[in-house]
Structures are given as structure tokens and as C-alpha cells.
Amino acid sequence: MNTRRKRLEKFCNAISCDTLVTFEPENLFYLTGFWGEAVGILEGGKTTIIAPELEAQRAKEDSVNCNVITSQRGGLVSTLASTIKKKKICTDCQNYSVMQSLKKSIPKLKQSSIPFYNARIIKDSEEIRILKKASSVIDEMFELCAQTIKKGRKESELQTILMAFANANDLFDTGYRSTLNPLIIASGTNSSLPHAQVTKRKFADGDMITVDLTLRYKGYVSDATRTFGLGSISKESRTVYEIVKESQKVGLKAVKPQKTCASVDHACRKIIEEYNYGPHFIHSTGHGIGLDVHENPNISAKNKEKLKKGMAITVEPGIYIPKKFGVRIEDSLIVKDSASVMHKFTKDLIVI
Secondary structure, three states, X not given: OHHHHHHHHHHHHHOOOOEEEEOOHHHHHHHHOOOOOOEEEEEOOEEEEEEOHHHHHHHHHHOOOOEEEEOOHHHHHHHHHHHOOOOOEEEOOOOHHHHHHHHHHOOOEEEOOHHHHHHHOOOOHHHHHHHHHHHHHHXXXXXXXXXXXOOOOEHHHHHHHHXXXXXXXXXXXXXXXXXXXXXXXXXXXXXXXXXXXXXOOEOOOOOEEEEEEEEEEOOEEEEEEEEEEOOOOOHXXXXXXXXXXXXXXXXXXXXXXXXXXXXXHHHHHHHXXXXXXXXXXXXXXXXXXXXXXXXXXXXXXOOOOEOOOOOEEEEOOEEEEOOXXXXXXXXXXXXXXXXXXXXXXXXXXXEO
């Protein structure tokens, strides 16, 4: 935790501020070890949590080397203003009314999440250990898919089976706001939608079934996707699967320190374009993972940022043919001297 705080201080100072104030639960957790409704302050090497009474006891128990101050919800701004001693403040607060109130008491207030994003982008050994554990459970869930997918079973039923297994192994829904479901289970024509919602559609002969498992373990998110075939799948389905598999393999080989994010995207995209499916690869190749589902760096064609050792990213090319089917293969990995893939479940096509 001390190493994380020193990193945060370094990036805070880099934008000419001397104090960090976080309202976002992911950043609060990174700073303090506590995930909840509270405000975290990093000032002069010391960490303070301001929490409402209903969270204060848990904050004391879960946080690491923090002073916890109890405040009424309505008095949070005044408590914060009276607690901070220094004047150049950086905060990740997204609430307009709170920001306006804070500016009255703290004139030199900068709104920015950059120090948090820059600190979090490199994972430490404990973060990597947690991500690897989450990834191993997700691999077990893919094994469960291979055992339980069958004709007539609904997408929603498979989701229930998988989430029961995940919860029993301490993996939970990420609460990602852009979906109504904890998982993506997309069969048949639904698989042509990269972010399909889970439905009551029954699995049928010839389906391609995309299962995207994005789950949180001890705060951290692992993300992987496999696509299964069911019964008598078409020749085109098999061909597209092998193209995506080749694309992902080449993309993983392109992951190296000092290589740009764009170069990884280009490596994946080039393979798919060579087979004339370029227009059907309709999203970026990957993204960072950690305390958020999607965080820096973005593995996209326009991102010239260089990969660094300790980054946690995904590589997930896909081909989506409207109203027919789609295929995506995704792994989470740690950037080392090359890609250290955290998922061991096969990427060979499994036809059930």
C-alpha cells in the first residue's frame, strides 16, 4: 500500500498538486484498501478517510494505515475542507454540485483522474496474483460451459449456472453500467452483436455461442471470451473461427514492452483483413483491466502509447456477420518480456 501511495503522490506532483482527494470507489480502494461510500485523502504522506457513520466501522476494519473521520452525509464538504491543510488539490470528483461547493472552500481545486489512472496502469505483484486467481476460475467456468451447453437450454439458464459457480468461488458481477446482465452469452444471430444482452433464446443446432466472462475477484476484473459451436455448424462458421484464432495468436505475439498499443491492434486487424473480413471486425482489439472493466491502456488503432511491463490488458479480436453469427476469442494477460496470458482454457474450436 505504501508503494501505491508513493506512486500516487508522484503523479499528483506531476500535475502541480500536493494533495489527492478521491470520491470514486475504485480509486478509494486503490489508495486505502476500503471499497465503499467515502472520500479518501492523500496528503503529506498520510491517508485519511472521511466516511458517513454507516460506513465508518467497516472503513476502519478494511483500510490499511488510515485515519478514519466520521461525518454526516450532508456535512461531507465542510468536513473535507476543514481536514485538508494544503492548498493545491486534485480530485476525481464527478459530481457538479459537490465540485461547486468544494471550490468555495478550496479555490485551487483541479478535477482530474490522471494521477489515479497513471498509478493504476502498472500492476504490482499482489494485483497480478489476484488477477491470475480470477482468471483460473474463469477457465473453470469455460469447462462448465463445455459440459452444460446443450440444445434447448436458454442463454439465461446458462448465465444462472455460471453465476452460481462464480459466486461460490468468490467472483462477482462487475456492475458494468452499459449492460443489464453480469455476462455476455450470445447464441445464433445474437452472437453477431459484440455486446448482446442475455435473452431466453434456446440454443439450437448450428449455433455459434459466444461466452464473455467479465468478473470481479477481490476488487479486480478478469475478462475472457470463448466461442463454442453446437451441433452441425456451417463451413463458414468454422472458417471464421480459425481466422479469429489466428488473429488472436498473432496479436498476442505482438505484445511486448515498448511496442505501441496500435501495433497490437494492427497485427490482429491485418490477419482479418487479409481474409476479407475487415469490415466485420468492428471494435478495438483490447483494453486495460484492473479495478475497472475497461481502463488504460486502450488497445486501439489510434493509441500510440507504448506497452510497459506490469500492464494488464486484453487481446480480443472478433468477426461479426450481421444477422448470422459472430466469433470472439479473448484473453487477459500481463505484459512481461512478452504476453503472459492468464487463461489456460483451449482456444481450439469446441463443437458440442
